[in-house]
Amino acid sequence: MLKYISIFLFFISTNLYAQRVNIGFWKPAATVSCTVTYGPAVSVNGEVRTMLVDGTTTYIGGSFTTVQGVARKNLAAIDSTGAVLPFNPNVNERVQALAMSGTTLYAGGYFTAVNDMIDTQGTQINAAGVVNTAFPSVNGFVGAAIPDGAGGWYIGGYFTQVGGVARNRIARINSDGTLHPFNPNANNDVYTLALSGTTLYVGGIFTNIAGVGRTRIAAIDTTLDTANATAWNPGATGGSGYVNTMIVSGTTLYIGGKFSTAGGVSRTNIAALDMTVNTSNATAWNPGANSDVWTMALSGTTLYVGGKFSTLGGAARNSLGAVDTTINTANATAFNPGPNNSVRTILISGTTLYVGGYFNSIGGQSRYYIAAVDTTTSNATAWDPDAYDYVEGLGLSGTTLYVAGSFKLIGGQTRSGLAALDTTVNTNNATSWNPNAGGDAFTIGMSGTDVYVGGNFTSIGGTIRNFVAAFDTTVATANYTAWNPGANGFVYALTLSGTTLYAGGGFWKLGGSNRNYIGALNTGSNTATSWNPSADWYIYSLVLSGTTMYAGGEFTVIGGQSRSKIAALNTANNNATSWNPYGDDFVETMALSGTTMYVGGNFTYLGGQSRSKIAALDTTVATGNATAWNPGANDLVMGVAVDGTKLYVAGKFTTIAGVTRNRLAVLNTTINTSNALAWDPNANAQMNNVTVNGATLQAGGIFTSLGGSGTRAGFATMNTCP
Secondary structure (H helix, E strand, O other), rough: OOOOOOOHHHHHHHHOOEEEEEEOEEEOOOOOOOOOEOOOOOOOOOOEEEEEEEOOOOEEEEOEEEEEEEEEEOEEEEEOOOOOOHHHHOOOOOOOEEEEEEEEEEEEEOOOOOEEOOOOOOOEEOOOOOOOOOOOOOOOOOEEEEEEEOOOOEEEOOOOOEEEEOOEEEEEEOOOEEEOOOOOOOOOOOOEEEOOOOEEEEEEEEOOOOOOOOOOEEEEOOOOOOOOOOOOOOOOOOOOOEEEEEEEOOEEEEEEEOOOOOOOEEEOOOEEOOOOOOOOOOOOOOOOOOOOOEEEEEEEEEEEEOOOOHHHOOEEOEEEEEEEEEOOOEEEEEOOOOOOOOOEEEEEEEOOEEEOOOOOOEEOOOOOEEEEEOOOOOOEEOOOOOOOEEEEEEEEEEEEEEEEEOEEEEOOEOOOOEEEEEOOOOOOOOOOOOOEEEOOEEEEEOOOOOOEEOOOOOOOEEEEOOOOOEOOOOOOOOEEOOOOOOOOOOEEEEEEOEEEEEEOOOEEOOOOEEOOOEEEOOOOOOOOOOOOOEEEOOOOEEEOOOOOOEEEEEOOOEEEEEEEEEEEEOOOOOOOOOOOOOOOOOOEEEEEEEEEEEEEEOOOOOOOEOOOOOEEOOOOOOOOEOOOOOOOOOOOOOEEEEEEEEEEEEEEEOEEEOEEEOOOOEEOOOOOOOOOOOOOOEOOOOEEEEEEOOOEEEEEEEEOOOOOOOOOOOOOEEOOOO
């Protein structure tokens, strides 16, 4: 659902491009030198989404953790020599938009916390939401966590270090947070763990663990630190498969995943293994699932199963069902809630099955990504936390359900990746527990009232700033200001005018008020202004000209009028003006030059004309307002910047204006077609944005090479075309 978004700043230059007339036709001056020369090499280890130039300082925002090898999380400042400045606000997720007022830098994006975060991908949190800072940092995703029975934890995933000590994909952490010497050393991902006495069962995609060959499943003797694989060796084979879930019941281990054989016999994605027999140990129980099994929960002799299958136990079951463990085949029970998409996690409590995944309908009701299902009727209960993205992990303590996933909103509150829900309250049921994961959370491990959380997040904790924040650029660290209006969804675009900060994005609350995807904030308070044009879908770009705000995005209604993807709004009231170009697909970026609006996006029709990804619109004409300028691009345009009679363009394209230009180009705005200039940085991957500042151009993206050289990554400066 998510789209690549480009936010930009533009500067109008008086540097004009000389043209020649030849037999009555305008032609680009192809003989004029337009060679690319680069500024200091800068290397960013991720993606740059937005840039802002302030004097000799360039602020960059995006998704990264280092700039020039210096730790900077998602927001940084670089001087004109390419050196990283001390400014270090430490933002927990992607920064998408920037705006500046004096020495205050405003940022919008996907983040929910700033400043004092703990950098890890797994840690312990208590019932009050306090992170245990004694626990070691994990350098890769944690996908499984279970109690070790002594107050500590076994963890598995795709990491290579815990607390700076080598631990390949599996480790044990003591109750005091110290690293246990236990070190089985798996050669690939660990997805699931199950403990029975002193034996730890391990599932994943590994083929070697504890120094011996084991195909995707193994048993480890926890009384030994190394060379600790037992003789138990069922194997789970078949294609590029895996073991993703396991449950111990007596001497039987139930496993699910993606495999065609297990325990020496044919078993399709689900099996039962005898834990007392080392090899050829599959039992006769054989329900079969026709696709991946991701999660299981056992209640008595009923095993509940979730995944992305369409048949289970010999019956049609879409992604969720139950099988009788006392019957070997054709053993599906009547339980059939029928979610409309995959199930990632389930948890049983009495006759209630809590379900998380990718669905938006289950048990006959609309339920987004999380639900409670009555196992006696297969119907969804009235409990409805309403998550706003995927749910991947669940853990229960009393009447509190802990939830991990990709969401930013759940239970009526902004919660990033982790939340606690009151199971006795049907809606608006998020508790105050809010550890704030800086990314997706995958797993919840429960030990009394302590929770071990793991995932693909890069930090946890910090000072809450939901999707919009302000920073004092004169202070290096802990530089967030008291300004904290908050939004309940992503902020993609920011435009500042005096003490008013205009915002567009994916929110429907801003500064404490209902604002659908677009609104304005008072920079002197935490409140929204009265301006409320209200769109029906995402806003990706904003450009302000006097009292007119131009908006681009995915909407079809804004300012009380039907407007498809692009509109002009009166900032003195909430209304759309008569300007109505109409686009057939989303608008990603805009730049205004005089009365001409240059537009980039994914459209093929705009302003009454066929226009492929890029167009120019006359802002003085209400409809049918595409000008004759028509370069055309073969893929998404994500950023544009005006420089006199030249337009710099960034995106995913490989051809534009009829010539090969890989993702970055400059076009002559006085020539309608075949108007690309010779300037050609030749980026090897997506360019998100461009800004022009005098004779210097700044470009940001996910590239790792420009002009055939790998000395620049994510961000670059270069000359503009004369």
